[in-house]
Amino acid sequence: MTLTQLRAFLMAAALGSFTAAALELGTTQPTISELVRKLEAVCGLQLFVRGGRRLVLTSAGQELLPWARRAVEGADGAEQSLSALRGLSGGVASMGVLRNASYYFLSDLAVRFHAERPGVRTRLVGQNSVEVADAVRSGELEAGLVVLPVNDDGLAVTPLLRDEVLWASSDPERVRQPITVEAIREAPLILYDAHYGWQDPTRRQLAERAQLAGIRLEPMIEVENVESALRLVARGVGETLISRAVSVSDIFPQGVSTVPFADPLYDTIAVVVREDAALSPATAELVRLATEMVMKSAQSP
Numbered sequence: 001m002t003l004t005q006l007r008a009f010l011m012a013a014a015l016g017s018f019t020a021a022a023l024e025l026g027t028t029q030p031t032i033s034e035l036v037r038k039l040e041a042v043c044g045l046q047l048f049v050r051g052g053r054r055l056v057l058t059s060a061g062q063e064l065l066p067w068a069r070r071a072v073e074g075a076d077g078a079e080q081s082l083s084a085l086r087g088l089s090g091g092v093a094s095m096g097v098l099r100n101a102s103y104y105f106l107s108d109l110a111v112r113f114h115a116e117r118p119g120v121r122t123r124l125v126g127q128n129s130v131e132v133a134d135a136v137r138s139g140e141l142e143a144g145l146v147v148l149p150v151n152d153d154g155l156a157v158t159p160l161l162r163d164e165v166l167w168a169s170s171d172p173e174r175v176r177q178p179i180t181v182e183a184i185r186e187a188p189l190i191l192y193d194a195h196y197g198w199q200d201p202t203r204r205q206l207a208e209r210a211q212l213a214g215i216r217l218e219p220m221i222e223v224e225n226v227e228s229a230l231r232l233v234a235r236g237v238g239e240t241l242i243s244r245a246v247s248v249s250d251i252f253p254q255g256v257s258t259v260p261f262a263d264p265l266y267d268t269i270a271v272v273v274r275e276d277a278a279l280s281p282a283t284a285e286l287v288r289l290a291t292e293m294v295m296k297s298a299q300s301p
Contacts, residue, residue, distance in 0.1 A: 010065075012032060013057055019032075046061075096126075098145050106145070130196050130200065130201070136273060137155055139274065143283055155273065155274060159270045165244075168257070169233065189217060190229050190232050190237065221238060
């Protein structure tokens, strides 16, 4: 059975005649009659009692009626949903964002996207870049903003900008000159993103440099977010590394200073999507807007 046959059946049942159904559907009475006949042939049962002034459903027709209605309504609903996506007036845009997204002016992303596309539901998931990449790879999220390096198996990666990583300390003597990996061992090390440890992209870069220098770094304190790490640094408990975007933000505490690495270290922010996967129009627009905002942040003083 086809949707066209079911539509003809439903309209004939609702109006009680093939002629009325034909007028409603913009076709001819013989066409409607033939569609119903073919449907009856598929079912192997008669759906209408013919011959009176009005068509009457048989028991088989009554049994088919709710199922036909669900099938047609489901198809119509699917078409409406897809049409809304094509016109960006509905659907869901899903995207993972790096944990520190707010420092790149992405805290306003949801507000701006909703203002431009009020009919689209928005799902922004803030996670460590490792988790964002895994969620995109598995299909849980359509796209993500990450800090490199991440495991890029099955992913298409588009780098957007580099943000310098700085060393933060409340000891003025420790920030008089660029820091080296060897010098990091001389003060208690505080690191954030404790859940992911050395899988975190920025930590991975630091660990690789330490390995090349023949040393091993062990954090004295690990916390989950950069704000907590900076509060500990401000109290003189230890030192940490942060992106330049964090260093110029409102949360950066007084009494803490920064210095670059002697061999400059950078966080590279990138968009990741699944290889050979087409983004929904809603998510594609969200990615475009997020990219625009990240690039704009790079131009800010």
